[in-house]
Amino acid sequence: MLFVAEFISELQARKGRDxxxxxxxxxxxxxxxxxxxxxKVYPSQVLPLCEDYRRCVARSHRAVTDPSSLExxxxxxxxxxxxxxxxxxxxxxxxxxxxxxxxxxxxxIRPTDGIRHYDLSMNRVPKSCKRLLPSSLSEYMVQEGLExxxxxxxxxxxxxxSDVKGAYIVEFHExxxxxxxxxxxxHYRMAGLLVTSLLEGSLHIRPSVEVxxxxx
Numbered sequence: 001m002l003f004v005a006e007f008i009s010e011l012q013a014r015k016g017r018d019x020x021x022x023x024x025x026x027x028x029x030x031x032x033x034x035x036x037x038x039x040k041v042y043p044s045q046v047l048p049l050c051e052d053y054r055r056c057v058a059r060s061h062r063a064v065t066d067p068s069s070l071e072x073x074x075x076x077x078x079x080x081x082x083x084x085x086x087x088x089x090x091x092x093x094x095x096x097x098x099x100x101x102x103x104x105x106x107x108x109i110r111p112t113d114g115i116r117h118y119d120l121s122m123n124r125v126p127k128s129c130k131r132l133l134p135s136s137l138s139e140y141m142v143q144e145g146l147e148x149x150x151x152x153x154x155x156x157x158x159x160x161x162s163d164v165k166g167a168y169i170v171e172f173h174e175x176x177x178x179x180x181x182x183x184x185x186x187h188y189r190m191a192g193l194l195v196t197s198l199l200e201g202s203l204h205i206r207p208s209v210e211v212x213x214x215x216x
Contacts, residue, residue: 001173001210001211001212002210002211003207003208003209003210003211004172004194004197004203004205004206004207004209004210004211005203005207007194007211008194008197008198008203011198012198014147014148015097016098017145017146017147017148018098018146018147018148018149018150019098019099019100019140019141019144019146019148019149019150020097020098020099020100020150020152020195021099021100021101021102021108021137021149021150021151021152021153022082022099022100022101022102022152022153022191023082023101023102023122023152023153023154023157023188024074024078024080024101024102024103024104025078025079025080025081025082025083025188026080026119026121027078027079027080028077028078028079028117028118029072029076029077029078029079030069030117031069031070031072031117033079034072034076034077037076037088038088039076039088039089039091041073041075041076041091041092041111041112042073042112043071043072043073043112043113043114044073044110044112044113044114045113045114046106046109046113046114046115047100047108047109047110047113049107049108049136049139049140050106050107050108050109050132050133050136052132053107053129053132053133053136054105054106054107056126056128056129056132057104057105057107057120057125057126057129060125060126060129061105061120061124061125064105064118064119064120065105065116065117065118066116066117066118067116069116069117070116071114071115071116072114072115073111073112073113073114073115074101074103074106074109074110074111074112074113074114074115075088075091075094075101075111075112076088076091077115077117078101080188081185081188081189081192082152082188082189082191082192083192084192085189085191085192085193085195085196085204086192086195086196086199087196090195090196090199090200091111093199094111094195094199095111095112098144098146099111100137100140101113102122102133102153102157103115104120104121104122104124104125105118105120107132107133107136108133108136108137108140122156122157123156130159130160131160133160133161134160134161134163134164137149137161137164137167138164138165141166146166147166148166148167148168149161149164149166149167149168150168150170150213151167151168151169151170151216152170152191152194152195153169154184154187154188155169158216159216161216162215162216164216167215167216168213168214168215168216169213169214169215169216170191170211170212170213171187171211171212171213171214172187172190172191172194172209172210172211172212173209173210173211173212174206174208174209174210175208179209190205190209193205194211
């Protein structure tokens with residue numbers, strides 16, 4: 001385990017070798033809320049990496065997307081606890097890092113990928129669909145020359161990647177206890193503050209917090 005400041009220094013030194021993987025969030029901004037934001041991110045086409053996964057999910061969950069919603073960048077669409085800790089203007093800086101978001105509906109996507117409003121969590125995704133995710137992550141890591149995938153997600157979102165070489169779960173500890181909280185909110189808050197600290201170069205987490213990295 002490393003203290004959080006040491007872990008951030010390690011991430012900075014390994015920039016370009018580590019992939020950061022975030023979870024999506026149940027809370028999402030509406031089209032109107034996104035259009036009212038001062039920060040604009042032009043949406044890109046969804047990464048084709050998980051096309052098989054998306055087809056599988058679409059077959060089992062036909063009514064979870066809002067067909068009337070427009071496609072907006074994922075980093076603007078999601079608004080849960082993790083995303084609340086990262087100022088919107090920092091996403092432009094984060095785009096210079098290898099980053100993917102694990103979406104229950106879309107699979108592995110980039111922060112800029114345009115997504116519609118949807119309502120689906122990973123615990124509702126069939127195992128037959130989840131089995132398609134590991135090969136996609138491995139393929140992406142090979143393509144981008146990445147050594148590790150650091151999963152800043154809950155255990156539910158990390159579970160499909162247990163057999164992926166180089167996939168690790170990031171956990172936070174304080175006072176000898178793992179930080180989790182109700183529905184993992186304390187973990188996601190820490191994860192978001194970690195990202196902000198990484199990008200701003202100033203610590204937004206108590207120095208006493210320790211970070212562990214273990215195999216997924």
